[in-house]
Structure formats: C-alpha cells, structure tokens
Amino acid sequence: MDITIESLVFxxxxxxxxxxxxxxxxxxxxxxxxxxxxxxxxGVAGLFVLLAAPLLAGxxxxxxxxxxxxxxxxxxxxxxxxxxxxxxxxxQWMVNLAAAVIVFLVLVSVITPLMxxxxxxxxxxxxxxxxxxAVAADSMTTLGEQLVDPDYFMxxxxxxxxxxxxxxxxxxxxxNPGQAEDESVVPPEGEEV
Amino acid sequence: xxxxxxxxxxxxxxxxAVSLIxxxxxxxxxxxxxxxxxxxxxxxxxxxxxEAIRRIPVKFYRIAVLFILFDVEVIFxxxxxxxxxxxxxxxxxxxxxxxxVLMIGFVYEWKVGGLEWD
Numbered sequence: 001m002d003i004t005i006e007s008l009v010f011x012x013x014x015x016x017x018x019x020x021x022x023x024x025x026x027x028x029x030x031x032x033x034x035x036x037x038x039x040x041x042x043g044v045a046g047l048f049v050l051l052a053a054p055l056l057a058g059x060x061x062x063x064x065x066x067x068x069x070x071x072x073x074x075x076x077x078x079x080x081x082x083x084x085x086x087x088x089x090x091x092q093w094m095v096n097l098a099a100a101v102i103v104f105l106v107l108v109s110v111i112t113p114l115m116x117x118x119x120x121x122x123x124x125x126x127x128x129x130x131x132x133x134a135v136a137a138d139s140m141t142t143l144g145e146q147l148v149d150p151d152y153f154m155x156x157x158x159x160x161x162x163x164x165x166x167x168x169x170x171x172x173x174x175x176n177p178g179q180a181e182d183e184s185v186v187p188p189e190g191e192e193v
Numbered sequence: 194x195x196x197x198x199x200x201x202x203x204x205x206x207x208x209x210a211v212s213l214i215x216x217x218x219x220x221x222x223x224x225x226x227x228x229x230x231x232x233x234x235x236x237x238x239x240x241x242x243x244e245a246i247r248r249i250p251v252k253f254y255r256i257a258v259l260f261i262l263f264d265v266e267v268i269f270x271x272x273x274x275x276x277x278x279x280x281x282x283x284x285x286x287x288x289x290x291x292x293x294v295l296m297i298g299f300v301y302e303w304k305v306g307g308l309e310w311d
Contacts (some may be wrong), residue, residue, distance in 0.1 A: 049198050168295075
C-alpha cells in the first residue's frame with residue numbers, strides 16, 4: 001500500500017480523534033476530559049475536510065468546539081466535587097466494550113465484501129469511486145439556495161428559529177425563574193403575609 | 194477540495210511547532226533548578242489554597258447556552274449570506290421571518306432581565 005498525502009493526513013486526524021477520545025474516557029480529571037473532547041472534535045473536523053465536506057468542518061469548529069464543548073466545560077464546572085474525583089468509577093467496561101466491538105464489526109461488514117463471501121446479499125455498501133458521488137465544490141451556495149427555496153428547506157429553516165427561540169426562553173427561565181414565581185415563595189420586604 | 198486547506202494545515206503545523214520550540218528552547222537554554230516552592234502555582238505571594246478549579250455560578254451556564262443559540266443562528270446566516278443577492282427581496286423576507294422569531298426570544302430575554310448579571 002503506497003502512502004499518499006491524503007492517507008497520511010487521514011492517519012494523523014484519525015489518530016488524533018481516537019487518541020483524544022480514549023483520553024476523554026480514561027482521564028481522571030473531568031475537566032481534562034472536557035479539553036480532550038475538544039481535541040477529539042477537532043480531529044473529526046479534519047476528517048470532514050478529507051471527506052470533501054468543508055462546510056461541515058467549519059460548522060464542527062464553530063458550533064461543536066466553539067460552543068458545545070464550552071457548554072460541557074461550564075456544566076462540569078457547575079457540579080460540586082466532580083472535579084475532585086481522582087478515581088475512575090465506570091463499572092460498565094464490559095458492556096461498553098461489547099457495544100464498541102459490535103459497532104466495529106457491523107461497520108467492517110458493510111465496508112468490506114466480507115458478507116458477500118458468506119452469502120448475504122445487499123449487505124455490502126459497495127463503495128466505488130463514483131458511489132457515493134463527491135460533494136459538489138459549491139456546497140455552500142447550494143445549501144444557501146435550498147435554505148430559502150420553499151421546495152427544499154425553507155419550512156424547516158423557519159421552524160428552526162422557533163426552536164432556537166424556545167431554547168433561548170428556556171435558558172432564561174431555567175437560570176432565573178420568573179418573578180411571579182419568586183413572589184409566591186418569598187413575600188416582598190415590608191409586607192405582612 | 195481538501196487541498197484548498199493546505200494553507201490552514203501549514204498554519205496548524207507552524208503554530209504547533211512554534212509553541213513546542215518556545216517551550217523546549219526556554220528549557221534548554223535557561224537554568225532549571227526546581228523546588229517545591231518554585232513549582233507551586235503563583236498566587237501574588239500568598240500561600241496557595243484550595244483547588245484551582247472551583248465551582249462557578251449558574252449564571253455562566255446561561256451565558257454559555259445563549260452563546261450556543263446565537264452561534265447556531267450565525268451558522269444559518271452563513272450559507273444564506275452567500276446567495277441572498279440572487280433572491281432579492283424574497284431571500285431577505287425568508288431571513289426576516291427567521292430573524293424576527295429569534296428577536297422575539299431575544300426581546301423577552303432582555304425584558305425579563307436575562308442579560309443582567311445580578
């Protein structure tokens with residue numbers, strides 16, 4: 001097997017993703033796990049670039065690394081004591097290992113012609129040069145056109161704004177519950193109940 | 194094309210290399226006599242106490258959630274901004290509806306005091 005630049009970059013980013021992923025679950029400091037998660041997500045962004053999906057790679061960096069990983073770290077820092085736990089307390093290693101092995105075997109059976117040899121038809125994904133087709137170079141433009149096109153994603157796009165609005169209101173209510181609720185629990189000062 | 198990202202990968206390699214070089218050069222050329230006192234975190238001459246990672250107020254969580262929401266909103270703006278000239282007023286109207294619904298949430302949050310720190 002000859003090593004092209006592409007396969008070399010794939011190896012680097014694959015190793016980054018998997019290595020950081022292993023560190024996420026084995027790190028004894030939950031805060032460090034959060035940082036390793038960012039590293040792993042960055043590796044996935046690199047893999048997206050290799051898959052000719054630069055838009056996804058950009059979204060991965062902006063949303064996952066920039067926002068969701070930050071949210072996870074903030075959530076870790078909210079929890080009492082969790083940053084001080086120095087031992088691993090996962091007691092489900094065997095179940096997790098079994099699940100990981102099963103997923104790996106399914107992936108291998110789909111990608112390689114293994115199942116054809118056994119006699120199961122239509123299991124192999126049958127990847128070739130033209131199938132699946134390469135992502136169009138102007139995927140950003142296409143996505144933009146389809147976002148405003150009523151035949152494509154216009155409705156989901158508008159509904160997404162309702163979802164975002166609901167999340168915004170929910171976040172505010174979660175952290176400081178409405179004033180009416182507060183007054184029912186604690187009477188305002190200077191008033192007798 | 195993935196090869197379009199060659200400048201970004203060059204930037205990545207350079208930044209990793211430069212930071213490694215800085216760390217190793219200062220270790221190589223500078224004197225290195227560690228003591229417990231020198232290795233302890235510096236806290237304005239005070240004795241360090243407690244953990245470096247403390248619990249933070251829940252208000253930061255609200256900021257983080259709001260940041261995610263506006264981040265996702267920007268993500269929707271990006272592909273739209275590439276083509277909105279081609280769609281003229283219609284494209285503006287579609288984004289206008291999207292933006293208006295989000296502004297309802299934003300104005301609510303503002304009025305309720307969600308942007309105040311106390």
